[in-house]
Amino acid sequence: MSAARAGLRPVITGIGAVTPSGIGTEEHWRSTLRGELRVGPITSFDASRYATTLAGEVTGFDPADHIGGRIILQTDRWTWLGMAATGFALTDAAYDPAAYDPYATSVVFGAGSGGNDFGQREIQRLWSRGRQAVSVYQSIAWFYAATTGQTSIQHGIKGPSGVVVSDDAGGLDSLAQARRTIRRGTPVVLAGGAEAGLTPYALTCQTTSGRLSTSREPRGGYKPFDRDAGGHVPAEGGATLVVEDPASAAARGAPGVYAEIAGYAATHDAYHHRDPTPDPRWYAEAMRRALADARLTPADVDVIFADGAGSRDLDEVEARAIHAAFGAHAERVPVTAPQGLTGRMSAGGSALAAVNAVLSIRDGVIPAVGNLDDPAPEYRLDLVRVPREAPVRVAMVNARGYGGFNSSLILRAVDPATTDGGIR
Template identity: 60%
Template sequence: MSASRVLVTGIGVVAPSGVGAEEHWASLLRGELSVAPVEGFDTSRHSAVLAGQVRGFVPAEHVDERLMVQTDRWSWMSLAAARMALDDAKYDPADHDPYATSVFLSAGSGGNEFGQREIQALWSRGRRAVGAYQSIAWFYAASTGQVSIKHGTKGPSGVVVSEAAGGLDSIGWARRALRRGTSAVLVGGTEAGITPYALTCQATSGRLSGAREPRQGYKPFDIGANGHVPGEGGAVLLLEEADAAERRSAPRVWGEIAGYGATHDAHHHEEIAPDSTQLARAVRIALDDAGVGADQVDLVVADGAGSPELDALELDALGAVFGGRATPVPVTVPQGFTGRMMAGGSSLNVATALLAMRDGFVPAVGNLDRPVPAPGLDLVQGSARRTQVRTALVVARGFGGFNSALVLRAA
């Protein structure tokens, strides 16, 4: 095996569609909508009332209670997903040099529930009511740090904050670390932004759906698109340098990270870019990096922001890259079923693409009823489609102008 190759050997999922990769995958194939009215607090004063929330997740089954009091829900999910990825790969960091394993997760909003609780205590009871753990539970690197501490890893680690593009960007960073000598890296990320304060912050973007009924909410590439519905959860993946994976006889290889590209719109961070030039460029960079032509891509897992203007720009970008094919490329947006999970969503889409490669099925675009025109593209509608997937492209965009693309190749 070439030392330049990067393999995915483990997957861990905590998502509205299920806890564990297989539960998530089965839900997508059944076409289940995991979006519902927000539970846990009163949303009567909020403009957005729908979300994809993780049900069936019992933190105490994954996180020691002593650690739970020090951390937020988003870190609980990352700890659980990281443990699942390591178990899936049968990789124990303790069996390796501590500097051989890294953790590089993405984050979009940090520890919302913990932070809001402590801020409320500060306002109502004064500074002595704020616990010491506030300083380590809310900030963006908390999950990376807690996963590293839990598993005793000391390789080069960090956190990337590029909103919904973060899951792919963490993989781009990890690939560089692996090529510089690190053997394995935990990547991806989770989010838990379904709290009063976090929901209010997200609403300021103007991109949330105000729909009251789940079927009227997040509708990527649909004529009725009216914004996205937030979601929580995500995925953590274990990446390994190919020679290192071979030396330890890794039991399974899900796929190869073949190419990666990232650009920025270089436009006002709160405004939508006037065209799709930089998004299309990110896709082309990833394809060139992988040595893959547009006609060789079997599946595109799109970003699907769920607003008419953003969806039109993405379809323009994909059309510019794939429009010349003899056969339109299949395009899906699984997040239409689960809600948009910021950094957690793009890493979950990578897991979904790898599952599609394994089983030869492509899930439909979530909650799509009346597709918008998409010349040269094949929006997968209705139900999962049997299609062999050898090469897949995952696209992600983050609020603020971030564009990322990742090419996956089957093992």
């Protein structure tokens, strides 16, 4: 790889979202800025016997509006949501992979668990009717790479593709892999992630973390950075981003460029997942390295989209990490975590956080921390309480995954009149 390509900064030319706050990017964004709480009692099954009964569900979604019947039969809800988000993103970017060389496009999604809904149904068939009743599509619908594979098949994509598994950090890590893929010569990469882990089996698995909220009231469910934070609630949904080589975007006449991927870094805490609280230094190190990769300083950052775990100990770790990485600037940079309105979507959540950051850059507004009523003062952070109008040129997006994953992504506004990545 040449030195020029090693330093190339890909741009984001399309975004698509399917979330509890809306089907489609703009519907989601309007709901987010209005501060609409989209967490409620689980309706997809009877969760009354579980400690956690709340979640963020995508309502009013009909897969037939977005993908073909044959694919619906063969795949799971998480793949339906991911492919719908991809359709929105491709339309937004005015990019049809079928119109280009099949090897000119790649797919790299993050994934947390795979096809839970399909798997739940087939497990129940196995128990009640025996192995002959299990669908032949179980293996491909459940598989954690199913959305990547089905997306590549639907659009005839043959570029180097894959899946990144790092729990909630997966959405950001997929964007980092997209950057690597573009630097190696592929012009366009679809990245992001979506999840649909609201089934009895999936909820049981998530409960083992000890991090889920037991509140029966939606307002008390998921409260990042709040005095009353008591864990998070699960959610389904996610987002897809079209990531391009800037030269490719210019050559094909892309309708717009939202931002560039200016920096990225990832670390791992390397601690046992049953230890009560991780050390914040490795999370802080990811932020420092991402800034260094972007050749920026803490003073250049206009907003931090935080992981916002919603547990007092993990929120404290995040606050300490921000102070360690940002020093004197830590109390001045706005910090937000809109996901308190929707719940945590595993890999889909960090992909959506990147979309939220892109929209903040586009519109010059920072969304509020979701469901925040009583900020914990000891964190000493500028937590955004109501949507704040402000020029956003540089956004840091952070995410952590269960088991010690830490990722930090820097998105930067690009002057559409230039091709050198200049800040607006």
